[in-house]
Each structure stands twice: as C-alpha cells, then as structure tokens.
Amino acid sequence: MDEDxxxxxxxxxxxxxxxxxxxxxxxxxxxxxxxLLGDLAPHSRVLDVGSGTGRPTALTLTGAGHDVLGVDVSPxxxxxxxxxxxxxxxxxxxxxxxxxxDGTFDAACAYFSLxxxxxxxxxxxxxxxxxxxxxxxxxxxxxxxxDVEDFGVVFMGHEVxxxxxxxxxxxxxxxxxxxxxxxxxxTLFTPEYEAAVAEPQLFLHCRRA
Numbered sequence: 001m002d003e004d005x006x007x008x009x010x011x012x013x014x015x016x017x018x019x020x021x022x023x024x025x026x027x028x029x030x031x032x033x034x035x036l037l038g039d040l041a042p043h044s045r046v047l048d049v050g051s052g053t054g055r056p057t058a059l060t061l062t063g064a065g066h067d068v069l070g071v072d073v074s075p076x077x078x079x080x081x082x083x084x085x086x087x088x089x090x091x092x093x094x095x096x097x098x099x100x101x102d103g104t105f106d107a108a109c110a111y112f113s114l115x116x117x118x119x120x121x122x123x124x125x126x127x128x129x130x131x132x133x134x135x136x137x138x139x140x141x142x143x144x145x146x147d148v149e150d151f152g153v154v155f156m157g158h159e160v161x162x163x164x165x166x167x168x169x170x171x172x173x174x175x176x177x178x179x180x181x182x183x184x185x186x187t188l189f190t191p192e193y194e195a196a197v198a199e200p201q202l203f204l205h206c207r208r209a
Contacts, residue, residue, distance in 0.1 A: 019077075020053040022191040029111060029142075032203045033060045035183065036107065036140050039205075040066060044106035047071070047132060049095050049125070050113020054081030054088060057109055062087035069105075071095050095125055102131045107138035112201075114143060115162050118150075122163070126177035130208055137208045139179055145170055145186070145202040167202050179206035 023029070033056060040046070044066045048057050051070025058068045058081060068088035072078045078092040091098065095113075108129045114122045129139055145167040153162055165173060171181055183205040190198045 018193070020055055022193040022196070023112075023189075024053075024056055025192060026189050026201075028185060028187045028189060028201060028203060030056060030060075032111075032140055032142070032185070032205070033057060035205060036109070036138060037061070037064050039138050040064075040107060043067060045069075045104065047100075047105045047108040047129070048088075049108060049110040049129070051081055051088075051090060052077050054085035054090065057111060058085045058088040058090075071098060096121060096128070100132055103134050105132050105137060106134055107140070108133060110139070110141045112142055112144070114141070115164055116160060117163065119163055119165070122165075123173055123177060126174060126179070130178035133208045135208060139174075139206040139208065140203070141174060141206065142201060142203045143170055144199055146200065170202060171204065174204055174206060178209050180209050181206050 037060070042065060046061050046066050046068045048068055048070040051058055051072045054070060058070050061068045062085060070081055070088055070090040071093050072081070072090065073092065073094055075092045078090045081088070081090045110129070114125060117125065126141070133139065143164050146164050147166040147169070149163050151162050153160055164170070167186065171184070174181060181204050185203045187201050188198045189201050190196050
C-alpha cells in the first residue's frame with residue numbers, strides 16, 4: 001500500500017462509525033442509490049469501491065437482492081461493514097492492486113472514494129472499473145468537484161491530502177475511461193459534524209461504452 005492509501009486507511013480507521021453518522025444521511029446519495037436500483041437487473045453483481053461502513057450503499061443494494069463486494073483500505077471500516085451488512089462480502093484491500101477478473105460485475109459504485117488518489121491513479125481506477133464491468137454495465141461515481149491537487153485539508157479533525165477535478169474535467173476523465181454519462185447531479189451537502197461546512201458534490205451515473 002502506498003503513502004496516500006496508508007494515510008487514508010489511518011484516517012478512516014480513526015473515524016469509524018463517525019463517518020457514517022456524518023455522511024450517511026445525504027439525500028443525494030440515497031437518491032443516487034435509488035436511481036441505480038432502477039437500472040439494475042435482478043441479482044446483479046455490484047462492486048462497491050471505498051465501501052466504508054457498508055451503509056448506506058451496500059445495505060441498500062443487498063436489501064434489494066443484489067450481490068455486493070465491498071472493498072476498502074481501512075481494516076476498521078471493512079470489519080464494521082461486515083458486521084452491519086452481513087449479506088455482502090467485504091475485503092480490506094487497495095482497489096488498484098486487488099486482482100479481479102474482467103467482466104465480473106454488472107455495476108460498480110465509487111462514492112467519494114477517489115479523492116485521496118492522485119489524478120493518474122483516479123484515471124487508472126476508472127479504466128480498471130470499465131474492464132471489470134460487463135458490456136453496458138453501470139458505474140456510479142461521485143466526487144467533490146474542485147480543481148485541487150494534493151491539497152491539505154482538515155477532514156473531521158484529521159489532516160488529509162485531497163485531489164480532485166473541476167466538474168467538466170472530471171466528467172471528461174470518466175468518459176475517457178470508457179463510459180458514457182447518462183445522468184448527473186450537482187448539489188451542496190453539509191455533513192453532520194461540528195464545524196462542518198457545505199461542500200459541492202457531483203454524482204455521475206454512467207454506462208460502460
């Protein structure tokens with residue numbers, strides 16, 4: 001595991017369930033999941049990248065009868081998710097290094113899980129997700145659409161380094177990875193924790209081209 005994912009694992013190990021309490025109530029996230037459910041065939045295989053505590057993403061998907069594999073670099077998050085969503089499978093791993101067969105999944109989710117990767121690695125992961133999906137498979141990806149690179153911020157009391165793109169550049173990154181964007185939403189969300197401020201969020205629903 002490289003330095004950025006080592007830091008991410010440390011931060012999210014420390015946050016644990018506090019992260020779910022802060023972000024789990026996002027109306028836009030829940031609406032995105034409902035939209036994805038409407039696109040999925042019964043018993044779809046879904047990869048959840050950066051699965052966190054398993055809620056709301058894996059819980060919502062398994063509750064609808066889908067087969068979910070969650071991947072997270074934080075051992076604490078992966079263990080918590082396994083307890084909270086026993087109907088899904090979870091692995092503590094770096095998605096960039098995890099060996100998975102091409103065409104294994106009908107859909108993939110990456111809710112805010114790319115922000116602590118370099119721009120090059122974000123591109124690599126999106127291209128990997130395209131390979132992992134069946135033709136016409138679904139991708140839901142979200143980010144904080146700001147033009148920043150290796151930017152130091154304090155996140156829920158922890159120092160982290162964040163990298164992202166402006167909305168147009170992020171959309172271009174996704175399409176260059178082999179996806180067509182079929183729906184998008186931009187919103188502002190204020191997490192539920194002390195000193196939280198409203199942050200922009202971008203949700204893209206895509207199909208493998």
